[in-house]
Amino acid sequence: MLYEKASCKRGTTMDTFEAIEKRRSVRQYTGEPVPKKDLEKIIDAGRLAASGSNKQPWEFIVITEAEMINKLKVAALWMDRAAAIIAVVMDPSSRWWLEDGSAATQNILLASTALGYGSCWLEGYTLPREEEFKGILGIPKEKKLLTLIPIGVPVQWPKKEKKPLDMVLHWEKYPSQPVNAKG
Numbered sequence: 001m002l003y004e005k006a007s008c009k010r011g012t013t014m015d016t017f018e019a020i021e022k023r024r025s026v027r028q029y030t031g032e033p034v035p036k037k038d039l040e041k042i043i044d045a046g047r048l049a050a051s052g053s054n055k056q057p058w059e060f061i062v063i064t065e066a067e068m069i070n071k072l073k074v075a076a077l078w079m080d081r082a083a084a085i086i087a088v089v090m091d092p093s094s095r096w097w098l099e100d101g102s103a104a105t106q107n108i109l110l111a112s113t114a115l116g117y118g119s120c121w122l123e124g125y126t127l128p129r130e131e132e133f134k135g136i137l138g139i140p141k142e143k144k145l146l147t148l149i150p151i152g153v154p155v156q157w158p159k160k161e162k163k164p165l166d167m168v169l170h171w172e173k174y175p176s177q178p179v180n181a182k183g
């Protein structure tokens with residue numbers, strides 16, 4: 001994995017497209033704290049996401065205490081250097097809870113990036129332990145825990161190869177020949 005020096009100036013925000021481009025899954029944090037007002041701003045971005053029928057079937061738990069972070073780090077050992085972990089809690093009685101939770105999660109990742117913090121969408125290792133984490137966090141049985149999102153000051157900004165635009169963008173119609181066969 002390629003890395004770039006963590007150069008974003010915290011305390012400022014960046015343009016939307018810059019944040020989209022800069023956002024990468026950050027898995028190395030310095031251990032520095034993130035001010036509460038920044039965490040609130042990040043959660044506010046999650047709250048403002050699009051949702052099916054505007055049901056907004058989400059709640060967010062912000063975990064900052066080291067003891068609690070330690071209990072959750074079985075989802076990813078490197079989380080113990082994060083300043084906070086956000087648990088995205090969903091109400092599955094809404095038909096689009098999964099899409100809505102994903103939209104909120106993406107807003108949270110982008111807002112974190114815009115404020116200069118690293119974050120990571122942690123679902124792969126969260127869902128298999130959902131019941132265990134719900135117990136630790138006191139989440140009611142009828143709710144779903146969709147993602148855990150560690151947030152922190154990044155040691156570095158990782159770079160990830162992305163498919164080029166011309167491989168995924170089609171105008172008007174799906175191409176008749178496979179895209180990667182295009183000369």
Ligand SMILES: Cc1cc2nc3c(=O)[nH]c(=O)nc-3n(C[C@H](O)[C@H](O)[C@H](O)COP(=O)(O)O)c2cc1C
Pocket residue numbers: 023024025026027076120121122123124125126158159160
């Ligand atoms: C649905 C979903 C689940 C993910 N689960 C995990 C996870 O459990 N652990 C992890 O380290 N990263 C997880 N990620 C982050 C992906 O590995 C990452 O987004 C992908 O490798 C692309 O890298 P980038 O985010 O830096 O662009 C997840 C991402 C998504 C969207």
